[in-house]
Amino acid sequence: MTVLPITKIPRTGLPAHALVVGDPERAARIAAVLDGSHEVARNREYHTYTGTWQGVPVVVSSHGVGGPGAVCLFDELAEAGVTTLLRLGTAGALTAAISDGDLVIAEAAVRDDGVTHQLVPPEYPAVAAPEAVLALRDAAAAHGAPAHRGLVWTRAAFAPGVLRLPMEEYVRARVIAIEMELSALYVHASMRGLRAGGVVVIDGNAVDEHDTPYDPHRTVVTEAVERAVRVALDALTALAVRAGEPA
Numbered sequence: 001m002t003v004l005p006i007t008k009i010p011r012t013g014l015p016a017h018a019l020v021v022g023d024p025e026r027a028a029r030i031a032a033v034l035d036g037s038h039e040v041a042r043n044r045e046y047h048t049y050t051g052t053w054q055g056v057p058v059v060v061s062s063h064g065v066g067g068p069g070a071v072c073l074f075d076e077l078a079e080a081g082v083t084t085l086l087r088l089g090t091a092g093a094l095t096a097a098i099s100d101g102d103l104v105i106a107e108a109a110v111r112d113d114g115v116t117h118q119l120v121p122p123e124y125p126a127v128a129a130p131e132a133v134l135a136l137r138d139a140a141a142a143h144g145a146p147a148h149r150g151l152v153w154t155r156a157a158f159a160p161g162v163l164r165l166p167m168e169e170y171v172r173a174r175v176i177a178i179e180m181e182l183s184a185l186y187v188h189a190s191m192r193g194l195r196a197g198g199v200v201v202i203d204g205n206a207v208d209e210h211d212t213p214y215d216p217h218r219t220v221v222t223e224a225v226e227r228a229v230r231v232a233l234d235a236l237t238a239l240a241v242r243a244g245e246p247a
């Protein structure tokens with residue numbers, strides 16, 4: 001097979017630097033701002049494009065919602081030769097100090113992702129590459145985007161059920177945002193010897209759900225995502241340019 005089975009990504013010829021996002025439409029919008037972009041694969045929720053940003057070849061792929069499915073994409077991107085992955089997502093804030101539209105750059109993630117516990121013992125960390133964190137920080141500052149660095153809670157279930165969530169405990173332990181894939185990305189990257197980072201746009205406060213019902217389609221969020229696309233692409237190309245530096 002010349003293409004990989006789950007995503008239909010070609011086995012060879014992909015750039016080494018990838019931006020991954022949950023929403024296939026977001027992937028298409030990112031591809032539209034690249035130079036010379038074209039779709040290289042489309043299967044299930046996985047839509048993949050290549051193009052260049054500031055002269056640097058990049059991949060853009062969607063991974064859908066949730067860690068287990070996202071790991072299928074991360075596996076196949078790695079098999080196709082991708083070595084650096086940045087995720088650009090959306091997340092709920094866990095503190096009133098972070099506003100809608102702000103960025104959170106995830107230094108590490110709580111592994112409540114529903115998949116990595118089947119891959120590696122639970123004590124194994126989910127951490128970003130420090131140079132990815134700093135590249136995202138610098139790119140956010142260059143774009144004047146309000147950004148916070150810290151821990152995120154990656155949780156497999158989007159909506160609560162009947163079980164009590166350890167929300168209060170994580171808030172007290174200074175976890176600042178909640179989303180659904182970053183810990184899977186970080187664990188996958190560490191296990192494979194790849195480089196990963198992530199930035200999320202805040203689309204509401206996940207603690208005070210009754211005050212701000214979940215609505216990621218508000219202008220404050222969509223405009224921030226548009227700006228975050230450029231932040232993430234700038235960070236990705238900065239990492240590509242610095243790829244030869246010592247660890």
Ligand SMILES: O=P(O)(O)O[C@H]1O[C@H](CO)[C@@H](O)[C@H]1O
Pocket residue numbers: 021022023064065066088089090091158179180181
């Ligand atoms: O905006 P994306 O990248 O999809 O990220 C967040 O949005 C989805 C939930 O609606 C989950 O995938 C979560 O992680």
Ligand SMILES: O=c1cc[nH]c(=O)[nH]1
Pocket residue numbers: 090091092093158178179180203204205206214
């Ligand atoms: O998982 C998510 C993603 C976006 N916003 C949330 O509140 N949770």
